[in-house]
Amino acid sequence: NxxxxxxxxxxxxxxxxxxxxxxxxxxxYTPTNAVAATIAVGSEPDAxxxxxxxxxxxxxxxxxxxxxxxxxxxxVVGATVRVGSGPISEAxxxxxxxxxxxxxxxxxxxxxxTATHAVIATIPVGYGPEGIAGTPDGATLLVPNxxxxxxxxxxxxxxxxxxxxR
Numbered sequence: 110n111x112x113x114x115x116x117x118x119x120x121x122x123x124x125x126x127x128x129x130x131x132x133x134x135x136x137x138y139t140p141t142n143a144v145a146a147t148i149a150v151g152s153e154p155d156a157x158x159x160x161x162x163x164x165x166x167x168x169x170x171x172x173x174x175x176x177x178x179x180x181x182x183x184x185v186v187g188a189t190v191r192v193g194s195g196p197i198s199e200a201x202x203x204x205x206x207x208x209x210x211x212x213x214x215x216x217x218x219x220x221x222x223t224a225t226h227a228v229i230a231t232i233p234v235g236y237g238p239e240g241i242a243g244t245p246d247g248a249t250l251l252v253p254n255x256x257x258x259x260x261x262x263x264x265x266x267x268x269x270x271x272x273x274x275r
Contacts (some may be wrong), residue, residue: 116157116166118181125166125179127154134168136184146184150177158199158208160223167208169196176210178226188226192219198240202265203247211238211252218252218263234261234271
């Protein structure tokens with residue numbers, strides 16, 4: 110009900126779609142286009158990111174400021190991770206070790222360890238951040254900030270702040 114985001118596993122066999130109004134994610138088996146599972150997650154799931162190995166789907170839940178990991182093989186939802194206000198977009202590092210969550214309401218990016226499911230840093234960005242993209246090597250992230258009409262550039266090599274590009 111009200112699909113908002115979709116992600117496809119690297120092998121192409123599964124698509125995961127957020128159902129914003131139902132607080133669920135649908136797993137679609139792509140060879141048959143059949144719904145394989147409907148998985149309950151947090152409130153107002155708004156974004157999907159899939160690990161490079163295709164084993165974990167990360168779901169950002171806008172209304173409750175959380176992300177949920179889903180084990181692709183089992184469909185089991187892991188421990189809920191509290192991030193900032195209004196998580197709206199996310200990206201997984203190329204090595205799969207880090208999840209970056211864009212928090213629209215807080216104007217931040219939460220850095221989450223995918224091994225421990227803990228927030229390891231919070232990086233301030235501009236007002237109204239809505240998306241995120243990384244360079245292929247994962248060294249740099251760009252976050253567009255719609256309300257401040259800027260782009261924040263984040264170096265992932267230990268930096269905990271962002272450079273603003275106007």
